[in-house]
Amino acid sequence: MTWGTEAALEAKRATKIIPIVMGAMGDPVGQGVVSSLAHPGGNVTGFTSLATELERKRLEILKEIVPNLPLVAVLSNPTNRYTATALQSARRAAETLKIALKVHEAHDAASLDNELDRVIGERPRALLVLADTFLEQQRRRIAQFALKAKLPSAYTYREHVEVGGLVSYAPSYHDMFRRAAAYVDKILKGAKPGDLPVEQPSKFELVINLKTAKTIGLTIPPSLLARADQVIE
Numbered sequence: 001m002t003w004g005t006e007a008a009l010e011a012k013r014a015t016k017i018i019p020i021v022m023g024a025m026g027d028p029v030g031q032g033v034v035s036s037l038a039h040p041g042g043n044v045t046g047f048t049s050l051a052t053e054l055e056r057k058r059l060e061i062l063k064e065i066v067p068n069l070p071l072v073a074v075l076s077n078p079t080n081r082y083t084a085t086a087l088q089s090a091r092r093a094a095e096t097l098k099i100a101l102k103v104h105e106a107h108d109a110a111s112l113d114n115e116l117d118r119v120i121g122e123r124p125r126a127l128l129v130l131a132d133t134f135l136e137q138q139r140r141r142i143a144q145f146a147l148k149a150k151l152p153s154a155y156t157y158r159e160h161v162e163v164g165g166l167v168s169y170a171p172s173y174h175d176m177f178r179r180a181a182a183y184v185d186k187i188l189k190g191a192k193p194g195d196l197p198v199e200q201p202s203k204f205e206l207v208i209n210l211k212t213a214k215t216i217g218l219t220i221p222p223s224l225l226a227r228a229d230q231v232i233e
Contacts, residue, residue, distance in 0.1 A: 001020075001021045001022075001023055001046075001180065001184065002020060002021070002022050002023060002025070002046075003022075003023045003024055003133065003177075004024065004025065004080075004082075004131075004132075004133050005025055005026055005027070005031060005080060005081055005082040006079075006080060006081070006133070007133075008020070008022050008025045008028065008031075008033050008044070008046075009031060009033065009081070011044075012033055012042075012043075012044055015043065016042065016043055017043060018043065019043050019044075019045075019187045019193045020043055020044045020045075020046070020193065021044075021045060021046045021180050021183045021184050021187070021193070022044065022045070022046030022047055022048070022180070022198070023046060023047060023173075023176060023177045023180045024046075024047055024048070024049045024171070024173055024176050024177070024180075025046070025047070025048055025049065025082075026048065026049055026050070026082040026085060026086065026131065027048070027050075027082060027085050028040075028044075028046075028048050028198055030085060031081060031082070034198055037197060037198040037199075037200070038197050038198075039194070039197070040193065040194055040196070040197065040198050041194040042193070042194050043193050043194065044193055044194075045183060045193040045194065045196040045197070045198055046180055046183060046198060046199075047176045047179060047180055047198065047199050047200075047201070048198055048199075048200055048201075049131070049170070049171050049173070049176070049201060050171070050200055050201060053089065054156075054169060054170060054171075055086060055089040055090040055093055055128075055130075056089065056090075056092075056093035056096075056097075057169050058128060058154040058155075058156075058167075058169050059072065059090065059093050059094060059097055059099060059128065059154070060093075060097065061154060061167055061169055061206075061224065062126045062128065062152060062154050062167075063097055063099065064221055064223075064224055065126075065152050065166075065167070065218060065220060065221065065224065066125050066126055066152055066218075068125070069097075069099055069125050069126060070099070070100060070125060071099070071100045071101075071102060071122070071123070071124040071125055072094070072099055072100070072101055072102070072124055072125065072126045072127065072128050073101075073102050073104060073119045073122065073124040073126070073127050073128070073151075074087070074090060074101050074102065074103045074104065074127075074128045074129075074130065075104050075106060075115065075119075075127065075128070075129045075130065075135060075142065076103060076104070076105055076106075076130045076132065076135075077105070077106060077107050077130070077132040077134050077135055078105040078107060079107045080132045080133075080134075082131065082132075083130060083132065086130045086131060087103065087130070090128065090130070101128075102119075102122055102124060104116075104118060104119060106134075106135070107134065108134075109138070109141075112135075112138055112141065112142075116142075116145045119145075119149070119151075120149060124151065125151075125152070126151060126152045126153065126154070127146055127151045127152070127153040127154070128153075128154050129142060129153065129154070129155045129156070129160065129165075130156065131156035131157070131170075136157050136159060136160070139157070139159055139160045139163050139165070140163050140164070142160065142165070143160060143163045143164035143165045143212075144164065146164070146165065146166070146216075147164055147212065147215060147216060150216040150217065151216070152166050152167075152216070152218060153165050153166045153167070154166065154167050154168065154169070155167070155168040155170075156168065156170045157170065157173070158170070158173075158205060158207045158230075161207045161208070161209045161212075161232065162207075162209075162232065164209065164212055165209060165212065166208070166209055166212050166213060166216075166218075167206070167207065167208050167209070168205070168206070168207045169204070169205070169206050169207075170204065170205060171201030171203065171204055171205075172201070172203040172204065172205050175201075175202070175203045176201060179199065179202075183196055205229045205230070206224075206227055206228045206229050206230075207228065207229060207230045207231075207232070208220060208224070208225065208228045208230070208231050208232070209231075209232040210225075210231050210232060210233045211232060211233055212232075
């Protein structure tokens with residue numbers, strides 16, 4: 001069982017025999033992990049988060065919170081092959097929303113510290129963090145930075161918001177992994193991975209940290225709070 005693009009690619013490289021269930025992956029077809037969502041073939045199946053389609057939504061939420069939003073800093077990991085797809089989606093959305101993006105690349109602790117220092121110098125009005133397991137592992141460092149810089153921040157993973165980030169909007173990864181466990185059960189009972197379609201998310205979550213909003217001096221629009229699945233106070 002895998003989580004994320006890199007893990008799925010490494011697992012597929014390691015074996016063409018042992019069944020692999022993706023708990024979540026952004027673009028399994030585009031990355032060549034499966035031949036199609038409906039008929040994956042081979043030894044890999046599971047769930048796609050389709051996170052690239054949600055970059056627009058995250059930028060829209062940031063603009064709803066900060067109506068005058070000329071520049072957003074984007075934190076990404078260039079070693080993650082999913083990043084290019086996510087950035088392409090974010091740039092399309094930003095063009096429509098008339099927001100400028102400045103991309104900052106970090107793949108280890110040292111580069112993360114350097115890029116966060118550069119963010120301060122550019123004075124963006126918000127921060128967008130793309131989906132990546134390294135950046136998720138660094139969630140406390142990133143959340144503390146955003147709080148200190150008083151930057152509204154949007155994320156893929158709710159775990160960022162639970163430690164002080166402002167808002168996340170994404171598929172429910174907990175729900176996806178529960179459903180993936182059912183796939184594991186089917187395979188152990190004899191089903192072939194290639195015959196099980198790669199499924200898309202059925203549940204999405206908007207999580208807002210109201211304590212963070214108050215700390216950085218933001219008022220969250222009531223309409224956005226009403227749509228939230230969870231508000232952390």
